Amino acid sequence: GASIPLVRRLSGGGLVYHDGDLTFSFVFPWPRALAPSWIYKSVHLGVHLGLKAAGIPSRLWSPGQTRASGSFECFAKPEAKDLVDEEGIKLLGGALRRRMGVGLYQGSLRVERLRATRLRLGRAVAEGLGLQWSALWRDEPPPPAMAAAAERLRRERYARDDWNKKR
Numbered sequence: 357g358a359s360i361p362l363v364r365r366l367s368g369g370g371l372v373y374h375d376g377d378l379t380f381s382f383v384f385p386w387p388r389a390l391a392p393s394w395i396y397k398s399v400h401l402g403v404h405l406g407l408k409a410a411g412i413p414s415r416l417w418s419p420g421q422t423r424a425s426g427s428f429e430c431f432a433k434p435e436a437k438d439l440v441d442e443e444g445i446k447l448l449g450g451a452l453r454r455r456m457g458v459g460l461y462q463g464s465l466r467v468e469r470l471r472a473t474r475l476r477l478g479r480a481v482a483e484g485l486g487l488q489w490s491a492l493w494r495d496e497p498p499p500p501a502m503a504a505a506a507e508r509l510r511r512e513r514y515a516r517d518d519w520n521k522k523r
Contacts, residue, residue, distance in 0.1 A: 378465040378477050382485075386459030392452050397437045398488060399461055403448055404439055406484020412472055414439050414447055441469050 407414045417434040434440050439448035450463040482493045513519050
């Protein structure tokens with residue numbers, strides 16, 4: 357019965373109710389030779405490595421057979437290569453989009469099952485992805501022109517109902 361604001365993800369994917377989860381996105385070069393399943397496995401393995409280094413248990417879900425969950429909700433059940441906790445409950449899901457050789461990954465990590473602060477989890481995600489992809493992450497603000505363009509896009513497109521409710 358509550359009114360919940362809707363936001364459409366550029367990457368598509370299932371419905372995600374963001375109620376305290378840790379969300380993150382990044383872009384990367386995506387040559388045609390890389391299959392989406394490889395990217396999911398690589399990203400989720402990186403997050404797993406970061407959580408493991410921080411002493412937070414997780415594992416990659418690897419069922420014998422996968423079936424569609426019948427639900428559009430992202431966290432209804434794990435799919436192959438998702439990150440799960442020790443009980444097999446999905447912790448990390450993501451969506452991918454590829455355009456002109458560049459990939460976008462948007463991920464959502466369920467904080468409430470991990471017994472760690474959001475800051476600690478964020479650092480673990482960045483560290484694990486850095487280890488997995490041999491990347492060095494820098495936390496710095498975007499150049500002013502880029503920040504202004506992003507704000508204009510947010511206001512003129514992404515904050516509007518005609519964009520978010522478009523199907």
